Amino acid sequence: MNSLSLFKRASRCFDDYPSLAKLVVICTISGGCYVAYADANGTGSAPPVLEEIKKKKVVVLGTGWAGTSFLKKLNNPSYDVQVISPRNYFAFTPLLPSVTCGTVEARSIVEPIRSIVRKKSIDIRYWEAECFKIEAENKKVHCRPNSESSKNGKEEFVVDYDYLIIAMGARPNTFNTPGVVENCNFLKEVEDAQQIRQSVINSFEKASLPTFSDEERKRILHFVVVGGGPTGVEFAAELHDFVNEDLVKLYPAAKDFVKITLLEASDHILNMFDKRITGFAEEKFQRDGIDVKLGSMVVKVSDKEISTKVRGNDGEITTIPYGMVVWSTGNGTHPVIKDFMQQIGQSNRRALATDEWLRVEGCSTIYALGDCATVNQRKVMEDIAAIFKKADKDNSGTLTVKEFREVIKDICERYPQVELYLKNKKMRDLVDLLKMAKGDVAKEAIELNIEEFKKALSEVDSQMKNLPATAQVAAQQGTYLANCFNRMEEAEKNPEGPIRFREEGRHRFHPFRYKHLGQFAPLGGEQTAAQLPGDWVSIGQSSQWLWYSVYASKLVSWRTRVLVISDWTRRFVFGRDSSGI
Amino acid sequence: MNSLSLFKRASRCFDDYPSLAKLVVICTISGGCYVAYADANGTGSAPPVLEEIKKKKVVVLGTGWAGTSFLKKLNNPSYDVQVISPRNYFAFTPLLPSVTCGTVEARSIVEPIRSIVRKKSIDIRYWEAECFKIEAENKKVHCRPNSESSKNGKEEFVVDYDYLIIAMGARPNTFNTPGVVENCNFLKEVEDAQQIRQSVINSFEKASLPTFSDEERKRILHFVVVGGGPTGVEFAAELHDFVNEDLVKLYPAAKDFVKITLLEASDHILNMFDKRITGFAEEKFQRDGIDVKLGSMVVKVSDKEISTKVRGNDGEITTIPYGMVVWSTGNGTHPVIKDFMQQIGQSNRRALATDEWLRVEGCSTIYALGDCATVNQRKVMEDIAAIFKKADKDNSGTLTVKEFREVIKDICERYPQVELYLKNKKMRDLVDLLKMAKGDVAKEAIELNIEEFKKALSEVDSQMKNLPATAQVAAQQGTYLANCFNRMEEAEKNPEGPIRFREEGRHRFHPFRYKHLGQFAPLGGEQTAAQLPGDWVSIGQSSQWLWYSVYASKLVSWRTRVLVISDWTRRFVFGRDSSGI
Numbered sequence A, B: 001m002n003s004l005s006l007f008k009r010a011s012r013c014f015d016d017y018p019s020l021a022k023l024v025v026i027c028t029i030s031g032g033c034y035v036a037y038a039d040a041n042g043t044g045s046a047p048p049v050l051e052e053i054k055k056k057k058v059v060v061l062g063t064g065w066a067g068t069s070f071l072k073k074l075n076n077p078s079y080d081v082q083v084i085s086p087r088n089y090f091a092f093t094p095l096l097p098s099v100t101c102g103t104v105e106a107r108s109i110v111e112p113i114r115s116i117v118r119k120k121s122i123d124i125r126y127w128e129a130e131c132f133k134i135e136a137e138n139k140k141v142h143c144r145p146n147s148e149s150s151k152n153g154k155e156e157f158v159v160d161y162d163y164l165i166i167a168m169g170a171r172p173n174t175f176n177t178p179g180v181v182e183n184c185n186f187l188k189e190v191e192d193a194q195q196i197r198q199s200v201i202n203s204f205e206k207a208s209l210p211t212f213s214d215e216e217r218k219r220i221l222h223f224v225v226v227g228g229g230p231t232g233v234e235f236a237a238e239l240h241d242f243v244n245e246d247l248v249k250l251y252p253a254a255k256d257f258v259k260i261t262l263l264e265a266s267d268h269i270l271n272m273f274d275k276r277i278t279g280f281a282e283e284k285f286q287r288d289g290i291d292v293k294l295g296s297m298v299v300k301v302s303d304k305e306i307s308t309k310v311r312g313n314d315g316e317i318t319t320i321p322y323g324m325v326v327w328s329t330g331n332g333t334h335p336v337i338k339d340f341m342q343q344i345g346q347s348n349r350r351a352l353a354t355d356e357w358l359r360v361e362g363c364s365t366i367y368a369l370g371d372c373a374t375v376n377q378r379k380v381m382e383d384i385a386a387i388f389k390k391a392d393k394d395n396s397g398t399l400t401v402k403e404f405r406e407v408i409k410d411i412c413e414r415y416p417q418v419e420l421y422l423k424n425k426k427m428r429d430l431v432d433l434l435k436m437a438k439g440d441v442a443k444e445a446i447e448l449n450i451e452e453f454k455k456a457l458s459e460v461d462s463q464m465k466n467l468p469a470t471a472q473v474a475a476q477q478g479t480y481l482a483n484c485f486n487r488m489e490e491a492e493k494n495p496e497g498p499i500r501f502r503e504e505g506r507h508r509f510h511p512f513r514y515k516h517l518g519q520f521a522p523l524g525g526e527q528t529a530a531q532l533p534g535d536w537v538s539i540g541q542s543s544q545w546l547w548y549s550v551y552a553s554k555l556v557s558w559r560t561r562v563l564v565i566s567d568w569t570r571r572f573v574f575g576r577d578s579s580g581i
């Protein structure tokens, strides 16, 4: 695959940044500073917005991918926006695994939320606090500053909203496995990555001490990664490179003791990727000496041992000594969200269910996006009678092709699974489907009754898939929602969405549609796997450069871009630092 | 003053680094990487030293300025060296104040001790542990790893030594002021600087919250610096710049609330500097709005208030509300050193007393250097009889000028205060002094008895001064001691030091002599004061550039050099980051 076209395709991989950004790899180290300088100074401070009256209060919880992309795209000055998040910065999570081993510095991948919103001409205030309760009934959120002194509750405060946007992300999922919280490192926040970096160095220093037996040294330098998803795999790869490229030089004696094990409960690592990538990764890890144990489910973690149940082994429990565990098995629910879900009758779910317009089900003024939410696609079968009725304009009890043609677009927009089904079955349009349902009758004047209509659409809902919990989805949702808020008034007057099948009129907006732009899996040793839309797969060093380019261009500011690129350069020249700070 | 010559003089300001380093400012950002690359790869790994027998065990405690400069200069392979320090890196402390506000990143000023010693061809092992007890009698040090898990004492270990080198530095001195440990930030370690940086940002975030009254905001944004020495002054200046150059842009509302107060117990800040510098600094701070309160002694710190006793105010106590205090009032004693001093009968001292060869008094195999030690210069008056006796070769009871000439050099070397006295009194040599003592008798054949000799030297000891606790002293001591260790065997055979006046023979080595090379005081706003030897004083922006050049050239490795310079560049271009990490 031509790497230039690969770059073009891949650089669309997140949201729409100025195309200038794509030049970044070429102009960085030498010219980058000057460009950046112009950029940093080019924007004057925004004039204060005057009219305060009647402004709707929008409260945004969280400054991660979803919250930040919402704030960046929002440009309607008729809102009074308050942002609440315990971290006063946005973190570029795809580079977090690189922070764990010092390939990139923590500070290079964060940007203060105040710098991000300062250049906007709308009213945005930020509070460094965490929301600890959402009170949907009274349209209030309860917050507390995240400083130590506020633990006594004296400094708590309440913020009112007209619209609430929940983008609080997720917590690591421990599956309630005993000992995980006490003994494992997570990799979710910037602090986690810094902590892991220190722990790795500490392990090497500890294993070098004269007090320990070789047996103990082996244990201390046994690094276990739980979870073979992209994060776990990337961390294992980073750690392997750190050890073999840098640490062995300073700790030559440790070489014989260090071991990395990756535990994955399912049959393959990276199982959301193409089989070719999975295969390549498993082989590469084997060559690298990373011990990938598939079908291994962790059942308990004590302070020095980790117990796994290996599938097909009669449920036998294996216990292995370890020095450090990084737990990376996906997302659990934030306690605040859990509490809120109970309030609105959504308990027993992992994430807040929203409709296709990202509105929390049952709460017309609350939106949820990113990792804390999941879009609950409406099933065609639930609405089948309503759809039939809307389409059957003459109330004849049967649908003609003509009647049907008039609602096809709306059906496909409202129920994207229909379009997906047609595409997968290689049908031109819904009419083909109807024809199928009627047997091989080929005439245009085909007519269907409700039962036949149901039969035709019965398999469609099987195409529904949940969106992955990725930065890509979160960022696109943020952008989508900001665009809705920007055009709220116009859309009230001239709704632009599909027909409401159950009610009258049209939806105000087009529903959210996710556009998958591809995914990377860095595997260490300058090898990266890339899976782009249309099942394009590319593995190797060229994808690594693609990865560098795309990530550099997608960073949130020129400052972070210059820093990350100089971090990469520094790593090439001097290696990674092993100071225990 | 010509700034080139200024640079030349000042760049000698620490120890002797390769002169290549001085090119650093010119070649850095563009070419620096390449030079650095060559440097990083140019050294092969050292061949293992074979003969293990009979090697003397040298144990070094601490990897600060003193310990590291010792290790860097040591090149005699006949020692088995073990280094013990709780931090596995060397930190370039003069740039610590810059780390508090993000002008320079913490990681840019540290270098792993393993990287520093790895290139050496001698046997150096490093243990990341803290020494918690020195047992002089059995020549042992007791250590414990500084990891959490070792708190139960299980992982403690003991190291034997033939020679012990104590370079553990000092602790902040609180003068036992109540509340200081609980409520103040210190500025001694890299972690302290990182902590201060976070606290400053946190204060700004906290003051921005909607919950607080303006009164409270004022308190939260009141930063108090205790101690008007170079560190306190530099921190106050850094903080002022951080607030005014960067933070006010992101926290415009905070501008009216923020205040910096500097409390100094004596009559002037920077009182070890020339009066011109002190005056300039006090004026500049006044212009900047930094409230310098002289003659203010802190007597108590509570969680929100600091109480001071103002001199000349009838001992009245003033209490001011504050948000954050940085305590920087000089050095206290490390508990381990305190305990050791008790063992060897040196209690009631602030630092370990050594002789002029840096040997701890009363312990022939223990050396102490840097901030934890002080050189106890021998008084001439204590030895006057012995000196007279040694000089009076013919035992005549009187000294002739000829006899005297033969020991002059040794006297001046052994008692440097003598030389200093002569210089200050503008005398050519000791003979002039003797002539003085005899009245205006001008003939060469002058003869003195012991009483006259005593009289002549009676004022000399008033010239004795303690060495300052600076990196310069510590580094010179480390280098000095390494040179002694390097030539230990030769010097045993051919002692090169001055005559032993009380005993027979000569001292093995020349005593340690400190060479003061000047001092900087950065005052913020690109203004630095420099005081160079011979009372050269330079204040302003040219000294700031001198400061940049000297510090860049003195950094310990090419990696840190490139990083610090790119940090400075980044700061010019993008400002300092305000993310709370």
Ligand SMILES: Cc1cc2nc3c(=O)[nH]c(=O)nc-3n(C[C@H](O)[C@H](O)[C@H](O)COP(=O)(O)OP(=O)(O)OC[C@H]3O[C@@H](n4cnc5c(N)ncnc54)[C@H](O)[C@@H]3O)c2cc1C
Binding pocket: A061, A062, A063, A064, A065, A066, A067, A084, A085, A086, A087, A093, A094, A095, A096, A097, A129, A130, A131, A132, A167, A168, A169, A170, A187, A188, A189, A231, A336, A369, A370, A371, A372, A469, A470, A471, A472, A473, A474
């Ligand atoms: C190590 C790692 C690597 C990843 N790599 C990739 C990748 O390469 N590509 C990709 O597409 N995705 C990647 N992801 C996934 C991606 O980061 C998430 O899907 C994305 O961050 C979700 O965005 P979000 O805004 O929902 O949540 P987050 O980005 O997690 O943001 C949540 C925000 O809510 C705030 N918050 C938390 N609690 C509260 C509270 N009580 N009150 C108020 N605010 C609160 C947090 O401070 C934060 O600002 C990675 C994730 C991790 C952890």
Ligand SMILES: Cc1cc2nc3c(=O)[nH]c(=O)nc-3n(C[C@H](O)[C@H](O)[C@H](O)COP(=O)(O)OP(=O)(O)OC[C@H]3O[C@@H](n4cnc5c(N)ncnc54)[C@H](O)[C@@H]3O)c2cc1C
Binding pocket: B061, B062, B063, B064, B065, B066, B067, B084, B085, B086, B087, B093, B094, B095, B096, B097, B129, B130, B131, B132, B167, B168, B169, B170, B187, B188, B189, B231, B334, B336, B369, B370, B371, B372, B469, B470, B471, B472, B473, B474
């Ligand atoms: C903020 C700041 C700015 C400064 N600026 C300057 C300047 O501009 N110019 C200048 O000349 N001087 C400056 N100084 C002073 C200078 O840093 C000190 O004088 C110098 O560090 C003393 O060197 P040292 O080796 O004795 O101690 P340190 O450098 O403090 O090193 C002590 C070492 O001992 C280790 N240690 C501690 N406890 C133990 C233990 N229990 N067991 C084993 N090891 C232990 C520590 O980890 C450390 O490695 C500054 C100091 C500070 C704090």
